Amino acid sequence: MTKKFDPVAAMADSRHEFGEHGGVNLSIEASTTFTVMAADEMPKIFRGERGPFSMQARNATGGCYLYGRNFNPTVYTFGRMLASMEGTEAGYATASGLSAIAAVLMQYCNSGDHIVASNTIYGGTFALLKEFFPLKTGVTTQFVDLSDIAAVDLALKQTQAKVLYIESIANPTLEVADIPTLARIAHLHGAALVVDNTFAPMILSPVPLGADVVIHSVTKYISGASDVIAGAVCGSEAFIYSLMDLHVGTLMLLGPTMDPKIAHELTLRLPHLGLRMREHSARALAFAQRLEERGDKVCYPGLVSHPQHELLARQMNDGFGFGGLFTLDLGTVERANRLMEILQNEHSFGFMAVSLGYFETLMSCSGSSTSSELTTEEQQSAGISPGLIRVSIGLTGSLEQRWAQLVDALQRVERPLGS
Numbered sequence: 570m571t572k573k574f575d576p577v578a579a580m581a582d583s584r585h586e587f588g589e590h591g592g593v594n595l596s597i598e599a600s601t602t603f604t605v606m607a608a609d610e611m612p613k614i615f616r617g618e619r620g621p622f623s624m625q626a627r628n629a630t631g632g633c634y635l636y637g638r639n640f641n642p643t644v645y646t647f648g649r650m651l652a653s654m655e656g657t658e659a660g661y662a663t664a665s666g667l668s669a670i671a672a673v674l675m676q677y678c679n680s681g682d683h684i685v686a687s688n689t690i691y692g693g694t695f696a697l698l699k700e701f702f703p704l705k706t707g708v709t710t711q712f713v714d715l716s717d718i719a720a721v722d723l724a725l726k727q728t729q730a731k732v733l734y735i736e737s738i739a740n741p742t743l744e745v746a747d748i749p750t751l752a753r754i755a756h757l758h759g760a761a762l763v764v765d766n767t768f769a770p771m772i773l774s775p776v777p778l779g780a781d782v783v784i785h786s787v788t789k790y791i792s793g794a795s796d797v798i799a800g801a802v803c804g805s806e807a808f809i810y811s812l813m814d815l816h817v818g819t820l821m822l823l824g825p826t827m828d829p830k831i832a833h834e835l836t837l838r839l840p841h842l843g844l845r846m847r848e849h850s851a852r853a854l855a856f857a858q859r860l861e862e863r864g865d866k867v868c869y870p871g872l873v874s875h876p877q878h879e880l881l882a883r884q885m886n887d888g889f890g891f892g893g894l895f896t897l898d899l900g901t902v903e904r905a906n907r908l909m910e911i912l913q914n915e916h917s918f919g920f921m922a923v924s925l926g927y928f929e930t931l932m933s934c935s936g937s938s939t940s941s942e943l944t945t946e947e948q949q950s951a952g953i954s955p956g957l958i959r960v961s962i963g964l965t966g967s968l969e970q971r972w973a974q975l976v977d978a979l980q981r982v983e984r985p986l987g988s
């Protein structure tokens with residue numbers, strides 16, 4: 570592969586937005602509506618001749634915005650920062666990750682169109698594709714095993730899918746997608762490759778690797794504090810602007826708008842995202858290695874034993890590690906639950922809660938929580954066993970303190986060999 574993309578350098582190179590009074594941070598545009606200086610400007614905005622996306626508007630000053638659901642400059646600035654991080658032309662932020670996913674897929678697909686998607690995806694996305702879309706929009710999805718490239722190829726060909734939808738690192742199996750190969754075969758069949766990069770911000774840059782659109786649940790690592798539900802879409806200018814189209818834009822018409830105050834707050838968290846990812850990854854790697862040495866059933870893409878370790882090492886950017894999530898298989902749901910209870914209630918190790926990317930450790934039993942939308946068979950085929958705990962490693966406390974807590978809990982739930 571040629572020179573690797575550097576998201577930190579790319580973000581630093583993008584324009585710094587100053588505040589209205591020369592503040593070092595951008596101001597919040599807290600208006601839902603915008604004036605025009607001449608009355609005859611208004612119809613031009615509605616005709617698309619003036620507005621944030623037309624060439625005239627970029628050269629004009631003032632009076633070219635319409636309404637906050639359509640466009641807000643503060644939300645746009647946050648989107649622009651994310652776009653620079655993802656190496657895309659443009660980006661825009663939404664009220665949640667799932668609304669970003671729904672908006673992107675509905676923008677690509679009309680009633681009767683098809684999607685090919687990975688069979689190991691976030692439970693909410695799975696329900697959206699499997700149940701909601703066929704019922705409400707007539708868009709159907711074929712689910713495939715991404716590691717079987719021939720099966721993906723065949724599914725794209727047979728369905729003439731508009732979109733190949735994947736997660737860069739899958740939830741909760743931590744299976745890594747071969748983005749360049751999947752992009753190539755998607756494009757061969759006229760499909761767009763849409764990648765949910767929630768698990769790997771900074772670590773993977775899907776668009777420089779060949780994808781068309783990147784989606785984030787900003788709720789997770791990008792926020793980093795488990796206090797905000799938010800999402801984002803990064804892609805070409807033409808695609809991002811199509812989402813805001815007054816007649817057929819899914820963001821404009823379905824309205825999952827991000828509040829500019831939230832967008833402003835999130836812009837202050839992006840500068841340390843790289844540092845946070847590095848620390849999450851370093852800790853997850855240390856834990857995974859030590860667990861593997863102990864003989865525990867641990868899955869982490871940074872371990873040489875992980876089936877796509879080499880693949881991830883080849884694709885990933887330098888300096889951010891292999892991610893902050895690992896899974897630990899305790900065999901049964903009873904043992905998994907006991908372990909988590911000890912870790913939360915008797916130690917300060919972390920919390921039994923869904924979600925990820927928080928500065929504290931979050932643990933959940935995937936089969937009975939975030940992947941419970943999948944049937945038992947679907948869980949089995951996706952490699953989700955009943956005792957599988959997904960751990961999103963936090964940043965607090967010392968590594969040795971946390972490791973001692975984990976070992977203590979593991980020793981207490983351990984049974985005699987062979988049982």
Ligand SMILES: *Cc1c(COP(=O)(O)O)cnc(C)c1O
Pocket residue numbers: 665666667668691693694736740765767768786787788789798799800
């Ligand atoms: C959480 C999550 C989503 C949904 O995002 P929300 O912000 O909760 O709407 C989508 N994809 C992945 C991989 C997630 O982890």
